Amino acid sequence: MHKAVCGYEQTPIIFGGNNMLVNATEMLIKARDGHYGVPQFNINNLEWTKAVLTACEEMKSPVILGVSEGAGKYMTGFKTVAAMVDAMVDSMGITVPVALHLDHGTYEGCKACVEAGFSSIMFDGSHYSIEENVEKTKELVALAHSKGMSIEAEVGSIGGVEDGVVGNGEIADPAECAKITDLGIDFLAAGIGNIHGVYPANWKGLDFEALDRIHKATNNIPLVLHGGTGIPDDMIAKAISLGVSKININTECQLVFAEATRKYIEEGKDQQGKGFDPRKLLAPGAKAIEAKCKEKIELFGCAGKG
Numbered sequence: 220m221h222k223a224v225c226g227y228e229q230t231p232i233i234f235g236g237n238n239m240l241v242n243a244t245e246m247l248i249k250a251r252d253g254h255y256g257v258p259q260f261n262i263n264n265l266e267w268t269k270a271v272l273t274a275c276e277e278m279k280s281p282v283i284l285g286v287s288e289g290a291g292k293y294m295t296g297f298k299t300v301a302a303m304v305d306a307m308v309d310s311m312g313i314t315v316p317v318a319l320h321l322d323h324g325t326y327e328g329c330k331a332c333v334e335a336g337f338s339s340i341m342f343d344g345s346h347y348s349i350e351e352n353v354e355k356t357k358e359l360v361a362l363a364h365s366k367g368m369s370i371e372a373e374v375g376s377i378g379g380v381e382d383g384v385v386g387n388g389e390i391a392d393p394a395e396c397a398k399i400t401d402l403g404i405d406f407l408a409a410g411i412g413n414i415h416g417v418y419p420a421n422w423k424g425l426d427f428e429a430l431d432r433i434h435k436a437t438n439n440i441p442l443v444l445h446g447g448t449g450i451p452d453d454m455i456a457k458a459i460s461l462g463v464s465k466i467n468i469n470t471e472c473q474l475v476f477a478e479a480t481r482k483y484i485e486e487g488k489d490q491q492g493k494g495f496d497p498r499k500l501l502a503p504g505a506k507a508i509e510a511k512c513k514e515k516i517e518l519f520g521c522a523g524k525g
């Protein structure tokens with residue numbers, strides 16, 4: 220089993236019938252102590268998952284597969300996703316540690332993923348008052364830990380483009396971050412001016428002073444950088460040096476997938492021979508995701524860490 224191969228000390232835990240997954244705690248503690256970042260690549264379908272796993276295995280990198288509630292629904296539900304990922308890790312002979320993580324989960328979504336066999340959850344209570352965020356996070360920490368799962372929580376919402384209006388992303392309050400961290404969560408997403416999607420030209424950049432204050436207030440907990448798409452390489456390096464251990468990438472993989480697929484069709488390749496076969500049609504996009512993942516693994520310094 221890959222846990223033995225990869226040398227992780229984690230006791231194997233069966234997540235809802237699945238046995239090929241690990242939670243994300245150990246990989247993130249190692250990343251924090253080793254000063255590198257573990258990628259969370261979000262997945263959308265089978266081809267996506269296969270491409271990410273292929274890249275991570277080739278680079279010998281640990282990986283967190285992120286699944287948003289929307290993507291989970293698209294794939295017919297969290298149970299399907301958990302069964303697919305577990306079977307793929309097995310069938311592909313993956314030896315690096317793989318965590319299956321709910322991204323920006325609601326309270327109900329978190330509970331559903333615990334049942335479905337995920338190995339990690341994120342509860343995003345950032346839109347609640349801090350009191351309500353604390354109350355719900357606390358309950359979910361107990362539930363996740365009782366199943367051997369890891370849990371991420373969020374303070375200070377991550378911005379993004381909403382109906383064409385660009386939000387710059389909130390800066391989390393270090394005191395609130397400390398309150399949430401003290402609940403026993405395993406890693407913390409704290410807003411430092413990062414946003415989901417492509418950054419606008421007038422983006423002010425990450426607020427490293429805020430990151431430093433948050434890091435100092437949160438007892439060296441592994442920090443999570445959401446909105447990894449388009450953050451310049453030097454900012455990624457600096458964020459890692461200030462306590463970021465997990466970096467989330469979603470949009471960038473979507474963009475390269477779309478670009479490669481468009482090129483294939485524009486070149487008329489779908490009309491040559493059996494080029495319309497989905498295995499051929501989706502191959503350039505999958506290869507593009509693979510290449511993007513490898514590029515990020517190099518950048519985050521986690522090649523060979525799995």
Ligand code: 13P
Pocket residue numbers: 261285322323414415416417444445446447448467468469470471
């Ligand atoms: P991007 O889509 O900007 O890469 O952000 C991904 C993310 O943070 C998922 O939670």
